[in-house]
Amino acid sequence: MSNSNGDTSPQAHAHSDEQPLLQIQDLHVWYELKRFGFGHAGYVRAVDGVNFDLQQGEAMACVGESGCGKSSLMKTILGLNRPTKGDVVFDNQKLTETFGEDLRLYRAKIGYVQQDPFGALPPFMSIQRILEEPLIINGMKDKNARVERIKKTLEEVKLTPVEEILPKFPHMLSGGQQQRVVIARAMVMEPKLLVADEPVSMLDASVRVEILRLLRNLQETHDLAVIYITHDLSTVRYFSEYIFVMYAGEVIEIAKMEDLLKDPKHPYTLALLEASSDPNADNALVMREVPRGEPPSLVNPPQGCRFNPRCPKVMPGLCDVKEPPNFLVAPGHRVACWLYDEASGAH
Amino acid sequence: MDATNNDLLMVRGLRLHFQTRKGVVQAVDGVDFDLSRNQATVVIGESGCGKSSLAKAILRLLPRNINTYDGEVWLRNENIMELNDESFRRDIRWKKISMVPQAAMNALNPVMRIGDQVAEPAMVHLGLNKKDALAQALRMFEQVGVPADFLHRYAFELSGGMRQRAALAMSLVTLPDLVILDEPTSALDVLTQANIMNLMKRVKKELDTSFILITHDIATSSELADNVAVMYAGQIVEVSDARRFFREPLHPYSQKLMASVPRLRETVEPDFITGQPPSLLNPPTGCRFADRCPARFDRCDEEPPTVVRGDGRKVKCWLYV
Numbered sequence: 182m183s184n185s186n187g188d189t190s191p192q193a194h195a196h197s198d199e200q201p202l203l204q205i206q207d208l209h210v211w212y213e214l215k216r217f218g219f220g221h222a223g224y225v226r227a228v229d230g231v232n233f234d235l236q237q238g239e240a241m242a243c244v245g246e247s248g249c250g251k252s253s254l255m256k257t258i259l260g261l262n263r264p265t266k267g268d269v270v271f272d273n274q275k276l277t278e279t280f281g282e283d284l285r286l287y288r289a290k291i292g293y294v295q296q297d298p299f300g301a302l303p304p305f306m307s308i309q310r311i312l313e314e315p316l317i318i319n320g321m322k323d324k325n326a327r328v329e330r331i332k333k334t335l336e337e338v339k340l341t342p343v344e345e346i347l348p349k350f351p352h353m354l355s356g357g358q359q360q361r362v363v364i365a366r367a368m369v370m371e372p373k374l375l376v377a378d379e380p381v382s383m384l385d386a387s388v389r390v391e392i393l394r395l396l397r398n399l400q401e402t403h404d405l406a407v408i409y410i411t412h413d414l415s416t417v418r419y420f421s422e423y424i425f426v427m428y429a430g431e432v433i434e435i436a437k438m439e440d441l442l443k444d445p446k447h448p449y450t451l452a453l454l455e456a457s458s459d460p461n462a463d464n465a466l467v468m469r470e471v472p473r474g475e476p477p478s479l480v481n482p483p484q485g486c487r488f489n490p491r492c493p494k495v496m497p498g499l500c501d502v503k504e505p506p507n508f509l510v511a512p513g514h515r516v517a518c519w520l521y522d523e524a525s526g527a528h
Numbered sequence: 529m530d531a532t533n534n535d536l537l538m539v540r541g542l543r544l545h546f547q548t549r550k551g552v553v554q555a556v557d558g559v560d561f562d563l564s565r566n567q568a569t570v571v572i573g574e575s576g577c578g579k580s581s582l583a584k585a586i587l588r589l590l591p592r593n594i595n596t597y598d599g600e601v602w603l604r605n606e607n608i609m610e611l612n613d614e615s616f617r618r619d620i621r622w623k624k625i626s627m628v629p630q631a632a633m634n635a636l637n638p639v640m641r642i643g644d645q646v647a648e649p650a651m652v653h654l655g656l657n658k659k660d661a662l663a664q665a666l667r668m669f670e671q672v673g674v675p676a677d678f679l680h681r682y683a684f685e686l687s688g689g690m691r692q693r694a695a696l697a698m699s700l701v702t703l704p705d706l707v708i709l710d711e712p713t714s715a716l717d718v719l720t721q722a723n724i725m726n727l728m729k730r731v732k733k734e735l736d737t738s739f740i741l742i743t744h745d746i747a748t749s750s751e752l753a754d755n756v757a758v759m760y761a762g763q764i765v766e767v768s769d770a771r772r773f774f775r776e777p778l779h780p781y782s783q784k785l786m787a788s789v790p791r792l793r794e795t796v797e798p799d800f801i802t803g804q805p806p807s808l809l810n811p812p813t814g815c816r817f818a819d820r821c822p823a824r825f826d827r828c829d830e831e832p833p834t835v836v837r838g839d840g841r842k843v844k845c846w847l848y849v
Contacts, residue, residue, distance in 0.1 A: 246717040385574040391800040415792040456722035460750045462771040469722040
């Protein structure tokens with residue numbers, strides 16, 4: 182395996198002969214800031230040089246705080262943003278070379294599960310209408326075939342009895358059921374890739390696991406690739422094979438899920454894990470170690486490593502000057518941190 | 529818990545029912561619990577179980593469509609339910625009990641400087657002049673870790689975490705005995721969340737404040753909890769000290785709820801609760817959890833009593849009778 186941007190895929194070893202379903206190649210998504218509506222005033226560097234591959238049938242989790250660029254990355258994969266630099270190659274199709282009608286077809290192959298189910302469903306449309314819409318737009322003319330497809334999808338997301346659900350409106354369903362409708366809508370075009378943006382963060386604890394399991398089942402039965410975006414590390418372990426952590430527009434660590442949870446390397450990943458708690462009465466007795474400060478502005482990110490102003494292990498003269506490349510610390514485990522540069526002798 | 533411990537808040541038989549076009553919604557239906565000084569009670573439950581209504585009932589922040597509002601709320605030795613609205617407003621709200629409502633950080637006034645907003649309760653309720661009130665606000669800013677120059681900034685200039693801190697400073701500025709926090713961290717990032725929880729631990733220690741923390745996030749709730757009250761369909765089904773609750777919850781609902789929390793450091797497969805909570809319009813006559821309960825038996829058709837166990841834990845379930 183090799184791609185022109187260097188070996189950045191942890192899973193490449195397992196699938197060395199296959200072309201990945203999704204390749205993110207040195208992707209940059211910058212938003213231009215305007216002064217008075219026309220003068221150039223800099224860029225918001227929401228995604229700044231991201232590389233990874235995703236194979237058919239694999240789930241990858243993307244973890245990061247709000248404002249780290251994970252939504253911009255996702256919107257670009259969905260074809261809603263244009264890459265500023267680099268490319269997204271999905272199903273052998275380059276996003277930068279896809280326009281018009283082709284772009285519509287490109288989008289139809291990717292399902293999208295929104296964060297807030299109530300906000301994502303139009304309140305004045307019945308469930309049937311909501312699920313029919315993507316089929317109509319994508320030229321499925323036969324009404325009976327459409328209804329058949331919708332029924333099949335609803336059964337797959339376990340929204341039964343189907344006949345009772347179809348005429349209902351979103352407000353008549355519970356939060357968990359609404360999220361199932363959103364998942365059904367994402368699945369109705371039989372996509373190859375599902376992008377789930379915090380699919381359970383708005384739901385009650387008692388139904389979260391149910392929805393995660395449903396996504397997992399869909400992934401297995403349809404051999405789907407899934408990108409699961411979240412800020413909650415505790416749900417990741419039940420869902421994904423791979424995980425990458427984003428900070429200030431960059432991927433700072435990428436590994437197999439168990440490797441990352443068991444042996445996290447980057448100080449930011451360590452901080453995230455330290456800050457996530459399990460229910461335990463002892464928690465009330467201790468203070469959590471939290472890095473000081475807040476994520477940097479993406480207009481003027483800090484020089485060198487972007488985490489350096491908050492990092493407890495910062496090495497002045499190195500971390501605040503030179504941007505760390507990806508170091509391979511274990512097979513498939515890459516981390517962008519100078520601590521793991523054997524040549525510099527720091528570790 | 530012995531009686532000498534329960535010296536701050538005692539809630540007995542509190543009911544808050546709303547009148548709607550479809551009928552009466554029994555949002556809070558006969559709630560009992562106690563809170564000691566310098567303690568934190570966490571109220572956990574799913575959305576729609578009435579936990580926010582409980583906070584509003586304690587603080588008498590009521591909408592117009594009230595059907596029933598009764599019971600007793602004892603603050604120290606005074607039944608504050610007997611006060612008229614004016615004296616409640618003047619003597620209790622802010623002065624003795626303050627609240628950080630849900631999404632408070634997004635409810636800050638956009639055209640008022642943060643410092644003025646935080647100082648306002650101290651001026652209105654403690655009668656301080658502006659200078660003293662601002663000085664008090666500054667002390668609270670230091671307490672919650674907001675830089676002093678933020679006094680002169682506006683809400684839009686602050687990050688989410690800083691705005692949440694400012695809302696917390698506002699609730700503390702009158703030095704109340706009790707602060708009710710409604711989902712204080714649910715919209716925040718993991719690191720900010722951990723920061724805010726650290727902060728509340730410190731405030732609790734240094735200012736001798738009591739907290740009622742209302743949340744659906746069980747893992748985060750364990751960061752502050754001395755006691756846990758589990759609410760289901762308008763009723764409290766279990767009250768327990770945190771140590772024993774997190775190790776071994778009693779009520780079948782609490783057990784299911786705890787089992788549904790994904791763990792980061794353990795490899796137990798999380799479970800989920802089948803079915804949905806009952807409608808509060810027409811709750812079932814017996815145990816309200818019976819339909820979803822794995823341990824259901826014939827007595828569950830009658831309303832279970834609240835059993836006080838030898839170790840002081842209370843549970844509303846026939847299994848423990």
